[in-house]
Amino acid sequence: AQSVTQPDIHITVSEGASLELRCNYSYGATPYLFWYVQSPGQGLQLLLKYFSGDTLVQGIKGFEAEFKRSQSSFNLRKPSVHWSDAAEYFCAVGADTGFQKLVFGTGTRLLVSP
Amino acid sequence: EPEVTQTPSHQVTQMGQEVILRCVPISNHLYFYWYRQILGQKVEFLVSFYNNEISEKSEIFDDQFSVERPDGSNFTLKIRSTKLEDSAMYFCASIRMGPGLEDTEAFFGQGTRLTVV
Numbered sequence: 001a002q003s004v005t006q007p008d009i010h011i012t013v014s015e016g017a018s019l020e021l022r023c024n025y026s027y028g029a030t031p032y033l034f035w036y037v038q039s040p041g042q043g044l045q046l047l048l049k050y051f052s053g054d055t056l057v058q059g060i061k062g063f064e065a066e067f068k069r070s071q072s073s074f075n076l077r078k079p080s081v082h083w084s085d086a087a088e089y090f091c092a093v094g095a096d097t098g099f100q101k102l103v104f105g106t107g108t109r110l111l112v113s114p
Numbered sequence: 115e116p117e118v119t120q121t122p123s124h125q126v127t128q129m130g131q132e133v134i135l136r137c138v139p140i141s142n143h144l145y146f147y148w149y150r151q152i153l154g155q156k157v158e159f160l161v162s163f164y165n166n167e168i169s170e171k172s173e174i175f176d177d178q179f180s181v182e183r184p185d186g187s188n189f190t191l192k193i194r195s196t197k198l199e200d201s202a203m204y205f206c207a208s209i210r211m212g213p214g215l216e217d218t219e220a221f222f223g224q225g226t227r228l229t230v231v
Contacts, residue, residue: 004156032215036222043118044157044205044222051215090157100209100220101147101170104157 002027002093006105013081014113021076021108023065023091032094033074034102035065039087047089050074061085086112116140118208120223127230130195135226137189137206145209146189147220148181150174150202157205163189196230203227 003026013019025031032051036044048059055067065076074091088109092102119138127133139146148160161171163181180192193200206223 041123041224043120043224044207046219046221049219092157100145100207100218101159101162102149102157102220103159104149104151106154106156 002031002103004091004093004103004105006089006091006108008108009106010109010111012111012113015083016080019076019078019081019085019110021089021091021110023074023076023105024072025074025091025093026072027093031074033065033067034092034094035059035063035074035076036090036092036104037061037087038090038107044090047076081110081112083112083114086110116221118206118221118223120204120206120226122226123224124227125229127196127228129198129230133193133196133228135191135193135204135206135228137191137208137223138187139189139206139208140210140221141187143208143210143221145169145211146183147207147209148191149205149207149222151205151225152199152202160191160204193228196228198230201228201230 005024034049035047038044047063048057050057050067057065063078088107090107091105121136146163149157151157161175162169178194183189203225205225207220210219212218
């Protein structure tokens with residue numbers, strides 16, 4: 001069965017600094033991987049996804065993620081964080097029986113300091 | 115961009131009471147999901163719904179839960195007799211199916227926070 005681990009519950013980053021949020025997955029075959037963001041009072045918004053091909057995926061809001069099969073990782077990065085990026089970030093993997101049946105990690109709450 | 119709308123945003127109910135959580139998915143979408151997130155835990159799959167019937171359900175989705183799309187627009191999750199452990203954020207998702215995997219995407223509502231007291 002698939003699983004996703006996000007080892008960091010909270011991360012605080014200074015505005016303008018770079019960001020990396022970690023995600024490790026467990027899946028037997030080629031995974032379908034996703035990053036979602038949830039701002040307060042909002043739904044889960046898709047940032048980016050990986051299905052195949054180029055392992056460096058570009059998403060919305062200046063985010064990117066790199067799929068590393070050897071490390072079973074799909075870390076999310078942003079070169080310069082803005083205060084509006086403060087939110088909860090969820091990594092997810094598509095399940096065996098339907099790639100949109102998602103298995104989520106516990107999420108990482110990003111705090112942005114001035 | 116079309117949105118998935120969930121109502122209410124917050125519901126408080128007494129243990130043993132029935133609750134109905136409502137979702138208005140994106141029109142012309144055919145696949146819908148319910149997920150839930152207990153505070154501090156992972157977002158978990160509950161059930162998927164296609165062509166007016168359940169296509170898959172998790173172990174969590176027991177006889178106390180039901181889903182339906184009564185009028186072709188609203189997609190509802192009913193919990194017949196709520197328990198304290200049903201307290202969670204419930205998310206509805208509406209799936210856009212594309213010609214390929216790359217074009218397929220889940221659109222989530224903002225969630226309903228259910229508190230059972």
